[in-house]
Amino acid sequence: MTSSSSHDRLLDRLGEVAVRIGLNIAPGQQLLITAPLDAVPLVRRITEHAYRARASLVTPFFSDDEMTLARFHHAPDAAFDVAAGWLQGGMANAYRDGAARMAITGGNPVLLSNEDPDRVARANKASSLAGRPAMELITNFAINWNIVACATPAWAAQVFPDDAPDVALARLWDAIFLASRVTVDDPVAAWTEHNTTLHRRADWLNERRFAALHFTGPGTDLTVGLADGHAWAGGSEPARNGIVCNPNIPTEEVFTTPHALRVEGHVRATKPLFHQGTLIDGIEVRFEGGRIVETHATRGLPVLERILATDEGASRLGEVALVPHSSPISRSGILFRNTLFDENASSHIALGQAYTKCMLDTDGQTPEQIVARGANSSFIHIDWMIGSAEINVDAITQDGGREPLMRHGEWANPV
Amino acid sequence: MTSSSSHDRLLDRLGEVAVRIGLNIAPGQQLLITAPLDAVPLVRRITEHAYRARASLVTPFFSDDEMTLARFHHAPDAAFDVAAGWLQGGMANAYRDGAARMAITGGNPVLLSNEDPDRVARANKASSLAGRPAMELITNFAINWNIVACATPAWAAQVFPDDAPDVALARLWDAIFLASRVTVDDPVAAWTEHNTTLHRRADWLNERRFAALHFTGPGTDLTVGLADGHAWAGGSEPARNGIVCNPNIPTEEVFTTPHALRVEGHVRATKPLFHQGTLIDGIEVRFEGGRIVETHATRGLPVLERILATDEGASRLGEVALVPHSSPISRSGILFRNTLFDENASSHIALGQAYTKCMLDTDGQTPEQIVARGANSSFIHIDWMIGSAEINVDAITQDGGREPLMRHGEWANPV
Ligand SMILES: [Zn+2]
Ligand SMILES: [Zn+2]
Ligand SMILES: [Zn+2]
Ligand SMILES: [Zn+2]
Known part of the structure; x- marks a missing residue:
């Protein structure tokens, strides 16, 4: 467990390490961030550090587990072959024009475990297909990119199922901060x-x-x-x-x-x-x-x-x-x-x-x-x-x- | 003031009216939603109603006042001539391919009142320029679109400055529900x-x-x-x-x-x-x-x-x-x-x-x-x-x- 002010300091350091070590963002670069909604406080720290490093524009894309589940529970079957190609295409254009990419991971690891595997697979395939042009720029390492983690209640509950929610969340944060080497005196040197x-x-x-x-x-x-x-x-x-x-x-x-x-x-x-x-x-x-x-x-x-x-x-x-x-x-x-x-x-x-x-x-x-x-x-x-x-x-x-x-x-x- | 369960019911009705009356969304349509972060509960209601009306994919874009201010406070001056043209272009492509658009209004009406007017104007101009192709599809009425409102603490504080924050927020919600005609027995008939x-x-x-x-x-x-x-x-x-x-x-x-x-x-x-x-x-x-x-x-x-x-x-x-x-x-x-x-x-x-x-x-x-x-x-x-x-x-x-x-x-x- 960490105290609240200590948590804020470590969160800020994680944001700084993600921007300076993870991305090493260049002056004038745009930055695209994908993140779960629970990551808003981390996204804000990353955003401030990116602007301090002279980024020109930070654009966040927040995803919401409830909205994802609403699709599986209420959308028509044909929906599961549809993806946001227009958005993936736009992101690929951003990377071609020099933008950097940050992905914040931390969603519920078993969010779709009770959904129809066929629909899950079709939705994943549609989204992989739509995302191919953007993904190629990542796998070709055309641009600087980074994945960093944010503890979320749903993820913490899966990792520490026997703990109370706040304890589980704090333990997961501690583990993330430690693994991300931001608990030492000089994270950049580490x-x-x-x-x-x-x-x-x-x-x-x-x-x-x-x-x-x-x-x-x-x-x-x-x-x-x-x-x-x-x-x-x-x-x-x-x-x-x-x-x-x-x-x-x-x-x-x-x-x-x-x-x-x-x-x-x-x-x-x-x-x-x-x-x-x-x-x-x-x-x-x-x-x-x-x-x-x-x-x-x-x-x-x-x-x-x-x-x-x-x-x-x-x-x-x-x-x-x-x-x-x-x-x-x-x-x-x-x-x-x-x-x-x-x-x-x-x-x-x-x-x-x-x-x-x-x-x-x-x-x-x-x-x-x-x-x-x-x-x-x-x-x-x-x-x-x-x-x-x-x-x-x-x-x-x-x-x-x-x-x-x-x-x-x-x-x-x-x- | 409305009780919590009454609030939830009215919020759900507002989501339903926005989808059925505002958009009249068609089966198979994609839906793009822009919204302030405080609108997450309303966006979730809209999303469920859109999927029930057989929408194929709902994509939300949440904006954050803190991130907007971080840019004005920390970004280099040249940043204010930059906009997310890649995103606006992607949205225009979505509309051309048949997507519907929902904008949720409710941000702080005076968020940028203390910022440099020259920077505010440059940022607005860059964003209007980048957004022109998408905006033309709206002003040409090429697609079904809708703007609906969400009460937020920052907006409520401006409208009811003498009230406690929770009272101001509840009063603003009441006013929105009334003006949006969802307080009657049959909003669709109204x-x-x-x-x-x-x-x-x-x-x-x-x-x-x-x-x-x-x-x-x-x-x-x-x-x-x-x-x-x-x-x-x-x-x-x-x-x-x-x-x-x-x-x-x-x-x-x-x-x-x-x-x-x-x-x-x-x-x-x-x-x-x-x-x-x-x-x-x-x-x-x-x-x-x-x-x-x-x-x-x-x-x-x-x-x-x-x-x-x-x-x-x-x-x-x-x-x-x-x-x-x-x-x-x-x-x-x-x-x-x-x-x-x-x-x-x-x-x-x-x-x-x-x-x-x-x-x-x-x-x-x-x-x-x-x-x-x-x-x-x-x-x-x-x-x-x-x-x-x-x-x-x-x-x-x-x-x-x-x-x-x-x-x-x-x-x-x-x-
Ligand atoms: Zn590996
Ligand atoms: Zn690998
Ligand atoms: Zn008018
Ligand atoms: Zn007008």
């Missing part, structure tokens, strides 16, 4: 140091140029081939508009592009996946030639199957990421039920679209050439967690050799 | 009857085809020539998409298009004007050849002068409207400090853009041809009040005759 650590690990992996990663553990024996000319990334990085930003706050991962055709074996998820308001638990899948050919889940299987059917790339991998099991988020022992946190507590893989920035020498290459090197293409990008203290990772070298990369969830060698 | 009354008055005026209106009273001796082939409108009307809607809730006016070149004489405003967060009081202007050639105001003169300088059409009239002084809003005796209410308590004129629907036989005519008939063109449309119990209006007939139209603010002849 982030600079943290970025250096992540850069060192990514640089070391880039020097080694491994051919594949082999994950083993309970229920898992998975070989993830890496794309030709893959690049490891982690921490702060320059977007294509030249601005060095930290797309995720918090972030603990180093990550790269798997080869879409070279993933073999089976893998068991180590945490449930909360995707667009639905819960998918007990995931086990088997890959052949890069493609998922067998799918199990103890909960939410219909939703998972619909996700995999989105398009050709939805059943192949677009990202593989390594996170030591001793990361601060993991050590907190909290299952956040939110990808931004859970993926930074655990090594993970992502179904769907690859990040162009995780491929070397793409300048001048066509999208087809980049795909031919193994980078997956899809409307979706969904991370799910496969790391734990029981997982070992071996690196396979280009000449077929093998060396330990992680043991019991920890890096086998320091950098 | 609106049908009210629309019939307004249609009868507009039909009578259209049959008479007067050449001009002559307003006289304290400080006022103004002749407003009417455009060639002007049409009087009032109450519900079909938009060009075929949907019969009530653009304003409440509405008490019948209104038409003045001739942009044929306004002569001087006029004194009978109420202060609250425009985009600034107050302009004690307005007196003189027209020659349709154009304002002399401008006085006891408060906010710099803002008024900047408004008139927006473009050529900003100092000419685009609307003249007649409202009997005995209208329910006027009888309430409340100065609402909000145009939607104050213009429906008083005869008024509007600077700037004319409504195409207030011109006969425009199908197949170019914008230039419509302008040649006297319909004014401008980025702005700003209503201000010139009616009171002390104002008489004579109608000038096409052959130069004169007959009494309003005496002491009331219609001289029943219809």
Whole structure:
């Protein structure tokens, strides 16, 4: 629990870190913020810091869980194939004209768990389709962008179900402030140091140029081939508009592009996946030639199957990421039920679209050439967690050799 | 004062009237809602009623007074020439694709009164310019649209400054519910009857085809020539998409298009004007050849002068409207400090853009041809009040005759 004035100070710091470290917003930039209604106080702090950093115009888009549910409860069936293409198109235009993007996460992780999975899937697909032009500018890293979290009562109730609402909310805020490194005396210095650590690990992996990663553990024996000319990334990085930003706050991962055709074996998820308001638990899948050919889940299987059917790339991998099991988020022992946190507590893989920035020498290459090197293409990008203290990772070298990369969830060698 | 459950019932009715009478939303239509953050409960009622009426997708845009002020207090000076053209363009695309529009009014009427008038004017101009394509679809009545009001603490404090905040808010809600005709047993029937009354008055005026209106009273001796082939409108009307809607809730006016070149004489405003967060009081202007050639105001003169300088059409009239002084809003005796209410308590004129629907036989005519008939063109449309119990209006007939139209603010002849 934090006192009210201490909460206000930490909220202001989170806003400052999101603007200065997360976005590193440039003078004259416009800023688009998407946020749940409960995030109004954080959005106000972010807005003030953005204007102090000489942003020209901050435009917030607040979403409301009640309005989302009203659609599922009262709208006609045909509505679920409709999306706000005009708004997604407008946002894509904003990014092309130089705007930065901030997404505030914190909605109810199971908002749609009791809704018809078919309608949920259709609504998600319509919205992914409409959002593709904007999403491409994000996955191509054309602009500086950032995701940061806001505790909300509905999210806190899911994370700390045994606590009173105000206690749960305060505990979730404490966890967010800690993971976002704003509880230290000088958050900006802490982030600079943290970025250096992540850069060192990514640089070391880039020097080694491994051919594949082999994950083993309970229920898992998975070989993830890496794309030709893959690049490891982690921490702060320059977007294509030249601005060095930290797309995720918090972030603990180093990550790269798997080869879409070279993933073999089976893998068991180590945490449930909360995707667009639905819960998918007990995931086990088997890959052949890069493609998922067998799918199990103890909960939410219909939703998972619909996700995999989105398009050709939805059943192949677009990202593989390594996170030591001793990361601060993991050590907190909290299952956040939110990808931004859970993926930074655990090594993970992502179904769907690859990040162009995780491929070397793409300048001048066509999208087809980049795909031919193994980078997956899809409307979706969904991370799910496969790391734990029981997982070992071996690196396979280009000449077929093998060396330990992680043991019991920890890096086998320091950098 | 209303009890909490009675408030909830009236709020729900206001949402229903806004959707069914205001928009008359069609199955499959998308709906865009702009609203202050304090309007969340009303937006939720509107959203549910829209989905029940088979809307496909409701997208809310919430604005926040604190974020608006943060820009004036912290953003760099160049920011005030920037607007969200990408968003206005996206909204225009939504309207072209058939979406309906709901605007919820209720912000602080004097939010920007202490800010630099030059910056306020520049920000308004940038936003009017960016919003022109969307605004044209509204003024052309291409789509069904509606403005409805939500009481907010900041607005209530301006209307009832001597009351405690909760009393002021409850009194403002009571006034809104009453003026919006949702306190009767059957609001839909009440609106049908009210629309019939307004249609009868507009039909009578259209049959008479007067050449001009002559307003006289304290400080006022103004002749407003009417455009060639002007049409009087009032109450519900079909938009060009075929949907019969009530653009304003409440509405008490019948209104038409003045001739942009044929306004002569001087006029004194009978109420202060609250425009985009600034107050302009004690307005007196003189027209020659349709154009304002002399401008006085006891408060906010710099803002008024900047408004008139927006473009050529900003100092000419685009609307003249007649409202009997005995209208329910006027009888309430409340100065609402909000145009939607104050213009429906008083005869008024509007600077700037004319409504195409207030011109006969425009199908197949170019914008230039419509302008040649006297319909004014401008980025702005700003209503201000010139009616009171002390104002008489004579109608000038096409052959130069004169007959009494309003005496002491009331219609001289029943219809
Ligand atoms: Zn990742
Ligand atoms: Zn990812
Ligand atoms: Zn009017
Ligand atoms: Zn008007």
